[in-house]
Amino acid sequence: MSVETHDIYMVAAGLVFAVGLGGVFLCRHFFRKIIATKMLGAAAFLLLVSVSRRDALDAPDPVPHAMVITGIVVAVSASAFALALARRIRAETGQSTFEEGDAP
Amino acid sequence: MSGLLVTLPLILPIVGALVCLFLPARARPWFGLAASLAITLAVLALARATVLSGELTHSLGGWAPPLGIALRVDGLACVFLLLTAFVGLPVGVYAAKYFALPAEAKGEAFLFWPLWLFLWAAMNGIYLSVDLFNLYVVIEVLGISAVALAILSGRPAALLGGLRYLLAALVGSMAYLLGVALIYGSFGTLDLTLLGALADTGFTTRLALSLILTGLLVKTALFPLHFWLPSAHASADPPVSAILSSLVVKASFYLILRLWVDVFDATLTYAIGQAMGALGAVAVVWGSYQALRQKSLKLMVAHSTVGQVGYLFLLFPLITVAYEGLGDSPWLVHAWTGGIYQALAHGFAKAAMFLAVGIFVLATGTDDRESIVNMVGRLPMTTFAFALAGVSLIGLPPSGGFVAKWMLLKAAFSSGQWWWAPMVLWGSFLTAGYVFMILRVAFAPSRGSDRLRPVPRVLEAAALALGIGAILIGFRAEEILTLIDIESPFADLVDPNEGGISP
Numbered sequence: 001m002s003v004e005t006h007d008i009y010m011v012a013a014g015l016v017f018a019v020g021l022g023g024v025f026l027c028r029h030f031f032r033k034i035i036a037t038k039m040l041g042a043a044a045f046l047l048l049v050s051v052s053r054r055d056a057l058d059a060p061d062p063v064p065h066a067m068v069i070t071g072i073v074v075a076v077s078a079s080a081f082a083l084a085l086a087r088r089i090r091a092e093t094g095q096s097t098f099e100e101g102d103a104p
Numbered sequence: 105m106s107g108l109l110v111t112l113p114l115i116l117p118i119v120g121a122l123v124c125l126f127l128p129a130r131a132r133p134w135f136g137l138a139a140s141l142a143i144t145l146a147v148l149a150l151a152r153a154t155v156l157s158g159e160l161t162h163s164l165g166g167w168a169p170p171l172g173i174a175l176r177v178d179g180l181a182c183v184f185l186l187l188t189a190f191v192g193l194p195v196g197v198y199a200a201k202y203f204a205l206p207a208e209a210k211g212e213a214f215l216f217w218p219l220w221l222f223l224w225a226a227m228n229g230i231y232l233s234v235d236l237f238n239l240y241v242v243i244e245v246l247g248i249s250a251v252a253l254a255i256l257s258g259r260p261a262a263l264l265g266g267l268r269y270l271l272a273a274l275v276g277s278m279a280y281l282l283g284v285a286l287i288y289g290s291f292g293t294l295d296l297t298l299l300g301a302l303a304d305t306g307f308t309t310r311l312a313l314s315l316i317l318t319g320l321l322v323k324t325a326l327f328p329l330h331f332w333l334p335s336a337h338a339s340a341d342p343p344v345s346a347i348l349s350s351l352v353v354k355a356s357f358y359l360i361l362r363l364w365v366d367v368f369d370a371t372l373t374y375a376i377g378q379a380m381g382a383l384g385a386v387a388v389v390w391g392s393y394q395a396l397r398q399k400s401l402k403l404m405v406a407h408s409t410v411g412q413v414g415y416l417f418l419l420f421p422l423i424t425v426a427y428e429g430l431g432d433s434p435w436l437v438h439a440w441t442g443g444i445y446q447a448l449a450h451g452f453a454k455a456a457m458f459l460a461v462g463i464f465v466l467a468t469g470t471d472d473r474e475s476i477v478n479m480v481g482r483l484p485m486t487t488f489a490f491a492l493a494g495v496s497l498i499g500l501p502p503s504g505g506f507v508a509k510w511m512l513l514k515a516a517f518s519s520g521q522w523w524w525a526p527m528v529l530w531g532s533f534l535t536a537g538y539v540f541m542i543l544r545v546a547f548a549p550s551r552g553s554d555r556l557r558p559v560p561r562v563l564e565a566a567a568l569a570l571g572i573g574a575i576l577i578g579f580r581a582e583e584i585l586t587l588i589d590i591e592s593p594f595a596d597l598v599d600p601n602e603g604g605i606s607p
Contacts, residue, residue, distance in 0.1 A: 006289075017282060024275055033271055040278035044285055051289030064288060067237050071281060074244045078274055081248055085255065085267050093260045098268065 009050035017043035028097040030086040034079055041075040109153050110162040110175050112146040113185055113228040121221035129214035133200035136217035140196045143224065144189040151182045151587065159591045161234075169295035173235045176297075179590030180444070181231040184358050186587075187448055188227050190573065191350055191455045196220070198459050198566035199343035205466075205560070212256050213341075219256075220347065223249040227355045236284045236294040239359065240277065247273035247323070250352050254340040265335035272322055272332040276356075279319030286312035299367045309371050316363065323356035326417060327387035330410045334394075337406040342462020345402065346570075349409045350455040354447050357416050361443070364420065365593045377424025384417025385527035392534035396541070400471045401461045404538055405454070411531060412450045412497060415512070418524050419443025422515045423594070435518040436594045442511030444588055448577055449496050449504030456493035456570035460486045463563050467556040473542065478550035485564040487546050492571030494539030496578075499532050504577035 016039055023036025045068045052064035090096055120139035124132055154160060154177055161176045163169070177185075199220070203213040226249060229242035251273065255266035288294060290309060291302045303309055318329075325333040337349050364372065391411025398404040422439035463486045468475045479487045496503035499510075509528055516524040577584060 010289075013282070013285075017278075020278075021275070024271060030267065037271060037274040037278065040275060041281075044278055044281040047282060047285040047289070051285060061292075064285070067285075067288075070237070070241060074241060078244060078248060078270075081251070082267065082270050082274070085251075085263060085270065089260070089263045089267060092258075092263060095264070098264065 006050055009046060013043045013047040013050070016046065030089070030096055031083075034082045034086065037082070038075065038079060041071065045071055106153060106157075106160050107162040109146070109150045110160050110177055110232065111164070113143060113150060114175070114225060114232060116143045116146055117221045117225035117228065121218045121225065124218040124221060132214060132217045133204065136221065137196055137200055139221060140189075140193050140224075143228075144193055147182075147185045147189045147228075150177060151186055154179065154182050154590055155587065169235070169293070169298060173233070173238050174295065174297075175232040176234045177232055179587050179592055180358075180362070182587055182590070183444060183448065183584065184231045184354065185228060187354070187451045188224065188231075188351055191451050191570065192220075192224060192347070194566040194569045194573075195343050195346050195455055195459065198346075198462075198563055201560050201562045201566075202341070202343055202462070202466075212258060216253070216256060216343075219249050219253045223253060223347065223352070227351060230355045230359055234296040236287060236296065236299070238294075240281050240284060243277050243280065243323070243356070243359075246352065246355060247277060250348060251336075253344045254336050254348060256344060257339075257341050259339065261335070262339040265332075265337075265339040268332045269336035272329075276319040276322035279315050279322070281319075283312040283315030283319065286315070296362070296366050300369070303368055303370050305371055309368075313368050313371050317360065320356045320360045320363075321383075324353050324360065324416075325410060325413055326383055327390055327410065327414060328383075330387065330391070330413075333410060334403055334406040337409060338400065338402040342458055342465070345406070345462070346455040346458035349406065349458060350451040350453075353409065353413055354451060357413070357447060361419070365423070369593075372424055374421075374424060377421040380417050381421030381521075381524060384414040384420070385524065387411060387414025387417070388527055388531035389414075389534065392531050392538070396534055396538045398538075399473050401464060401473055401476070401542070402458075402471055404473065404542075405457050405461055408457075408497065408535070408538065409450075409454060411535065412446070412454065415446045415450075415508070415528070415531065416443055418512055418516075418528065419446075421521060421524070422512070422519055433519065435515040438511045438518070439515035440592065440594050441585060441588055442508050442515060445504060445511060445577075445581075445584070446508035448584070449508050449574055452570050452574035452577065453493040453496040453503075453505060456489050456567050456574055457497070459563070459567035459570060460490040460493065463559050463567060466563070467559050469557065474545060476542070476546050477548045479546040481550070482556055483559065483564065485568050486559075487543075489564070489567040489571035490546070491539075491543060492568075492575055494535075494543070496574035498536045498539060499528075502578045503575045505574070507578050507581055 020036045020039030048064040053060040159178045163172045226242045226246035233239050251270040255262050322329045395404045395407035496505035499505040
């Protein structure tokens with residue numbers, strides 16, 4: 001099996017996703033965790049864009065592009081919400097990380 | 105006509121939520137309740153049409169798949185639409201009164217109605233959609249509106265629980281989206297029906313399946329991915345906790361079930377089924393044990409959700425044997441209906457339990473397990489609602505929970521997978537433990553003459569209505585089974601009533 005361009009994108013998406021996943025669980029600061037979720041999104045979008053043109057001879061498939069645009073809009077709103085929430089937590093409690101015993 | 109029927113459960117809550125945003129805070133509860141009633145009637149009409157004419161489909165805007173987005177409703181979708189409506193209505197009545205109480209009116213309570221209607225639209229969207237990407241969008245709407253509801257009270261504990269919930273929800277939906285991208289790359293379509301015919305046992309499909317499954321398991325809070333649930337569900341306001349615990353986790357469970365039987369049936373193996381069942385079994389024991397250990401009432405009810413969600417997953421190993429060449433065995437119907445019944449019974453019981461605990465907290469001002477002494481004398485209606493919900497969670501006859509656990513046990517024994525049976529029973533013993541621990545305190549005589557804050561009767565009636573619902577669905581088994589059978593993958597195997605499930 002020969003390595004094709006598409007496979008490279010796929011592996012890259014997998015790596016970016018793994019980095020994002022590590023960030024969400026290993027970083028302590030809220031901001032880093034939120035940025036890590038953005039990397040998860042970036043991995044999914046990279047893969048979607050790469051599948052839109054698997055064969056160099058075909059015209060690119062517009063459907064994945066539409067999905068990426070929708071996905072970006074959704075991801076932006078979700079991160080805006082997460083950032084607003086993190087700021088509110090900081091304003092109310094002064095915390096920027098989850099601490100042991102935070103559970104009510 | 106059928107197109108309108110299929111789209112109404114989606115359009116009504118969205119329009120309702122948007123209108124609600126522009127109404128003054130005082131008018132919102134009345135409008136919200138009217139909208140809830142309208143959605144419930146629309147869902148009932150849709151269910152009636154489905155019973156009469158079988159599966160209904162509708163292509164939005166007249167564009168057929170693979171280009172357009174289709175909506176489809178079958179018996180399984182109907183059951184979940186009805187569950188959402190019949191739990192949502194009493195919880196809405198409770199919320200209207202609860203957020204009007206002077207002590208609770210602070211915070212951003214006026215946002216409850218628009219957010220709840222958006223959440224309702226997202227859940228109905230999950231039940232009706234048959235397009236993987238459309239499902240991604242509604243999952244995100246579901247996650248964001250659920251988190252926004254969870255932090256309405258503005259208390260620090262709720263904010264922290266909410267952020268943890270939001271991060272978990274984002275990880276889950278991104279894993280799902282990555283899986284969807286792989287699927288589209290392999291098969292070039294997102295329509296569930298078309299994919300069902302294409303899905304194979306290749307490496308890419310397996311990888312996509314595991315990403316999608318993991319993403320949805322995070323959202324369903326299956327052990328060990330349940331870490332976010334107790335803090336988020338226990339810190340929210342009582343009507344919100346009820347919605348999150350009884351309905352929102354069911355939406356992602358429904359999606360797992362839908363994909364499992366409709367899309368990936370060729371990709372699944374005995375081992376994947378057993379792994380899901382094993383996680384479910386550990387969840388049953390772990391969640392129920394944690395519930396038993398909690399001193400706080402709301403945390404106890406939240407941990408109980410972790411355990412009860414575990415029961416739902418015992419369904420998967422039992423139905424997966426179908427794909428190993430045992431395709432027409434009668435226990436499949438028992439497993440299928442048992443799993444769905446567990447979703448219904450837990451939906452009603454957990455909503456009732458959260459509402460009842462909310463009333464206890466409101467009346468005593470504390471969340472401590474030991475503070476509810478002599479509740480049976482002081483708030484008999486609410487204690488009764490709690491007891492009814494407990495009976496269904498334990499699985500005592502004649503409740504809905506009994507029907508669910510009975511059918512799961514039956515399927516476990518007749519399929520030869522007897523090892524699930526002790527898990528079901530062990531979970532029931534632990535559940536009985538924490539339910540009776542609460543009832544022991546509630547029945548204990550009062551030591552002092554501590555006065556309770558007055559509780560509006562409407563709150564108590566809403567909790568009791570849900571508690572009665574959890575018992576009643578055990579009696580209405582035949583109607584519900586008829587509905588489940590419409591277009592069910594196992595419908596033509598055997599009449600489940602022949603097996604003698606009638607309580």
